[in-house]
Amino acid sequence: MDVEGFIQKLEEEFDELAPGSLTPDTVYAQLEEWDSMHALILLALVDFEYGVFLEVDDILSAVTIGELFDLIAKKAGL
């Protein structure tokens, strides 16, 4: 599991996003398409793929995709 794999899965789930539009430095809350539904999709994806429940605060505290991935990896004990 690495950040590139995470980004690929995110781009598959958020079907408005073209492949290659996310990087580890993307500030995801500032994506034009980002809305509260994406937070739910993200939560479901992370539960399904990594067996980790994100808290609302986790999503708010991590600014970039890379930071979010580090948080997931830490929670998943990887």
Add this chain to the structure above:
Amino acid sequence: MSIRAHIRSISSHLPEKVLDNAALCRQYPDITPEHILKHTGVAKRHVSVFMESGPDLAGAAAKKLLAENNIAPHEIDYLLLCSMEPDHKAPSTACLWQHRLGLPTSAGALEFNLGCSGFIYGLSLARGLVETGQAKAVLLAVGEAPTKVIHPEDAHLAVLFGDGGGAALVSAAEPESPSGIGDFVLGTDGSGTSIRVRGGAGREHADQEWIDKYKAVGGLPWGRMEMDGMAVLRFVLATVPGLVEKTLEKNGLGQDDIDLFIFHQANGFVLNTLCRKMGIKKERFYSNIQDCGNTVSASIPLAMSAALAQGRIKRGDRLLLAGFGVGHSWGATVVTW
């Protein structure tokens, strides 16, 4: 020989007025019909008229059940009525409907309020009443009018919820019939606050301040629903897969033994996420949320009625029914049709 309870028949009722996504979007110019369908799975919902209550919708479904199946009211010896909103503080709405349905005065009547898991709990009570010989024919009626507790500014609720009612008749199965109601798994976590209706009841009644605050939208005298979508999703993902697993185990079955999974129609996205997480085959996972939205305790009988009408349920099929939500409260069982 011991008595085995089964669901003899099921009916449902939806209010006449239909609000499709295009009509709803006229109130919410920022969202599109496609956006609603994609994110909630709902294409239209039915809306009760002023003073048409949840129990009214339950009563209408009960009337329909009696008429459609040629059941005389005197055959019913117990009425269970579930709704979030009693018509009066007293008497119990179940007592009022004993009279309105023409049930005998020798019938028991009991009202309870539970929400999304209400139909499952009602089935559990009905099975207990029949199998212990306390009743022969239990009429379980559920009905909800959540649109009455939605503030127009809460678009995320307005797109998701709809009003409706359902009814089931639970009685003893013929000895040679395969049909029955299996064992239940139930659970409660009263610390869960992801879904609430504030105001409109004892501890938080709609006082003058409340009515004044919501004057522009009719005062919201029945209360205002609040829902934290993230917290709901967390609760559902943490609870429902285990609930289903335990229910299969308790009934000595595996996932492949179930012909159709019918869950509380919470939200299309939540249902798809659950289906994916549990690895349930899509053709065995039923949903009708597109036609009526989330109708709280009425969603399971509404889904069962629709599935029966579409020929998706055949005699002898095993159905896994699961309800979960406000409370938090959850429950599931396996019904053999």
